Amino acid sequence: MNIINKSNYTSRSLTTVPKYSAGFLNTTPFGNTTALDITTPTKLVLYVTYAAILILGIAGNLGILYTLAKRKQPLKKYDIYVISLLIADLLSAIFLPMVSVQDYLTDGKEWYLLGRFGCKVFVPMNHLTMMVSTFMMVIIAVSRLRVLSRTTTVSHYRISALWKILVVWSIATASVAPYCNALNIDQNDNSCYDKWSSKEIKFAYYASHQIIATFLPGITLAIVYGISIYKLRKMKIPGENKRSFLRRKQMNKSMMLMFGSIAVIFFILTLPYTIAFSIIAIQQIYNNPVYTSNKAVYQRVIEGLYALSACSAAVNPFVYAYMHKDIKRKMTRKASQFSSLMRSSIHKGPRIVTTQTEN
Secondary structure: OOEEEOOOOOOOHHHOOOOOOOOOOOOOOOOOOOOOOOOHHHHHHHHHHHHHHHHHHHHHHHHHHHHHHOOOOOOOHHHHHHHHHHHHHHHHHHHHHHHHHHHHHOOOOOOOOOHHHHHHHHHHHHHHHHHHHHHHHHHHHHHHHHHHHOOOOOOOOHHHHHHHHHHHHHHHHHHHHHHHHHEEEOOOOOOEEEEEOOHHHHHHHHHHHHHHHHHHHHHHHHHHHHHHHHHHOOOOOOOOOHHHHHHHHHHHHHHHHHHHHHHHHHHHHHHHHHHHHHHHHHHHHOOOHHHHHOHHHHHHHHHHHHHHHHOHHHHHHHHHHHHOHHHHHHHHHHHHHHHHHHHHHHHHOOOOOOOOOOO
């Protein structure tokens, strides 16, 4: 007999605490539900945060994608990696606020705005893009380490980059597929819930997803970048002159600093939520009395950390605009042209037309 969790999770239940107070792994049948225990001022702050993520994330990611598309030079391998990260961030900036705000708007109401398609596609989208982002950051870090470890120059093959991106998106999609399959709309179309055969399978899936999507990539990136910093000092090619060595070293240092900054920002914003989620999940499994008596506090904290984790989708494009040499040059030129246009239109003033009359 299948056990149904109607209200144990919000629509984004893979990586958050329950929308209702039933509990993380409590297997409650269809029945009465209770509303989110979040105050109105907290909801207003979350609305503003998600609105900023939506606006900045869409504008920033589309702006960088447009800048890369308008480049006259052919795209390099790492530009293709950046495009994959930008697409993942763009999808997160759109669907994460959409799903979260929908949860707050329908809190305590017997209706669901996104429908069956939104439940199965929009809700898991953020989990898909998070896994894509972490896997892409690991691929980039390992690729940079390979460059630093070689004593000859390395060709940048775009075909291999496209294949790696295809594999990453395929693996992430396959990983999220069981969650998509478990999601469904109840018979009254008033909530998006996940249905599993047992709570053990449910928890095993959530725990493994957190480990694969966040903890293992984080540990791998820390190790790889640590080795890369050491290798950066000893990357001279035999017979290479000093000027060429310093120029190549500076280029590798700039790229490592940009992608390293993206990784650090991502994990600073997402790790607090992931750790809090894991702690609360364990407490709920063992019915910890501390959690039971402070459930409302835990819920407010986790909702705030979830919004914080979403901020990386809005922050990353501005990091690219500042640290990517070609993007920065083009964005600076565009900004200068726009500024000059605005100044000329302001100083030009209204046009005065004079006419001459005959006496």
